[in-house]
Amino acid sequence: MEYASTETPAAAGQNDDIFLLKLYVAGQTPRSVAAIENLNKICEVHLRGRYKLEVVDLARNPNQARTDKILAIPTLVRSLPTPIMRIIGDLSDEDQVLMGLNIRRL
């Protein structure tokens, strides 16, 4: 059933969907900084105006690593639209990020 829902007119729905994104980093490491930069770039290009991004610094709040089950740093979680998607790494590979977020290249 889920398969069918993702297949529903993507072009029509694409503009209505809001992407809820959370990026987990740990402190100001080069990798974290790179991840934030890379994600911002991708979002601005591909999701302009229809995404909400929250950056969580687990170094300040380790408990959240436990509650949100985060292992790898950095981790990007797409909680909306469903299903939940996870992408790990500094997001330097744009193709992989787009695939992970299920976004069509413009």
Place this chain on the structure above:
Amino acid sequence: MPNPSHRANTPGTMLQKAPTGITGLDEITSGGLPKGRPTLVCGSAGCGKTMFAMEFLVRGILEFGEPGIFIAFEETPEDLAKNVASLGFNLAELEEQGGLIVEYIHIDKNEITVSGAFDLEGLFLNLQACINSVGAKRIAIDTLEILFGGFEDQSLLRREIRRLFLWLKSRGLSAVITAERGDGTLTRQGLEEYVSDCVIMLDHRVNDQVSTRRLRVVKYRGSTHGTSEYPFLIDEGGISVLPISSVGLDHPASNERISTGIARLDAMMEGKGYFRGSSILVSGTAGSGKTSIANFFADAACRRGEKCLFMAFEESPAQIKRNMGSLGLDLEKWVSRGLLTFHASRPSIYGLEMHLVKIHKLVRDLKPEVIVIDPVSNLTGMGTVSDVNGMLVRLIDFLKSEGITAMFTSLTPGTQSSPEATEVGISSLIDTWLLVRDIESNGERNRGMFVIKSRGMPHSNQIREFVLTDKGLDLLDVYAGPQGLVTGSARLSVEAREKAAGKYFQAEIDNRKTQLERKRKSLEAKWALLQAEFAVEEEETTRFIARKTAEQDAFKEDAKVMAKYRKSDPIPAFAVNGHEEG
């Protein structure tokens, strides 16, 4: 890292240990796993890694007051709780009391997209959060393969494994990390064992279709440890490891004597029976009554109010109880009072060592005063002669150190010229050795029993006939005649013959006595007759003397009267005869 706080670990100070509480393991590792350091537990699937890790944590909480966290990558907390409930661990309760956290982390490679470089800092933060929330001193990670199986990058993987071990060490956690065994190597990455301070390998091997779990301490930095493979057991009480090395010959010796359960057998041993804490071997051919002797011994122990463990390797408890009922023994009574415990299993159910571990465990749980192993010879089929001997040495050592009186029965094959020969392996360890053998003669088979040896006491050297009746066991004297030993119906016929001979003998004596009596009587009669004759003679003589004396007196009187009449001179006394006149 020149850290002043690490100065404590300079030579001279012992490495601190975190006791596992796992039976036997702390003995092998002389105190437990390295405290505050990571220990790798590796082995193939189903060898008990998860159980090991969990027991380390649970015992840490229950017995040593060290809170712990269990990081599960493999099983969900629900499954884990169910699995370890069979070991008697109640995880929910421990979690409620705040000593334990079971943290399940789900990893699925297919749900994750990788884009660029990353590390596992999130895992460390996660662990840190868990550690902080209970103040954990111990941690178990189960298993490494699932965690790193989620990531493809090999160099990252190796880097992060190393980081994980160092991180755990830097936090001062006594950690147990489980890992799959590699193909031909200890671990999959060939790296884990180098970053661990202690490596324990678990193994589940099948030899001759019998599987045995074994444990080996592969390495232990800064500590001595047993290097052998130790068999272990997982059952309702957790893991029990059996240290192979014997305790040494320093067990105490008791002077107390305990009954054999057979009065006549006691009599053969000074009327007192076996020494408490000694080991007794009853060997004999099939059907010679070994089990019966063992059961009477068990019964005697229960009568004294002692606990007896009966390891039955041949018959089921019900069958033993029924059979002993025919000898007048009511074993059920002792079972229901909790004095007698049967533990019946097929020898082939598991390997030799496992039987040993099992016996160890049962002894520790039940604390019996007396143990019967019937028959120990069934175990010998389970391994080579040296294996079996080794096991029995360990077993006897262990039982002696616990002060338990042990009886082993042993089946000797066939009627050999020397039934002792088969027992050479353990005979030197045995204190009292009874041999029951068949004596075949006159188309009959009867049982003979004798005490081959009994250390520390004078004992009868005679062979006794051993009979089973509905009133119990009894030992009878054996007739040794010109034809050799006489038993069974031959004994009865000899007895009858002897009885008849005895009767004849008595009659002859009686006869002689009567003859003598008669002779006496006749002599006495003769004596009486002679006495009577003598009496008559004596009387006649007396009468004669009296008459003659009277005549003499009368004559003198007459002479006096005559002289008076003749007026004669007084006659001088001497002239009376007239010889002076003339």
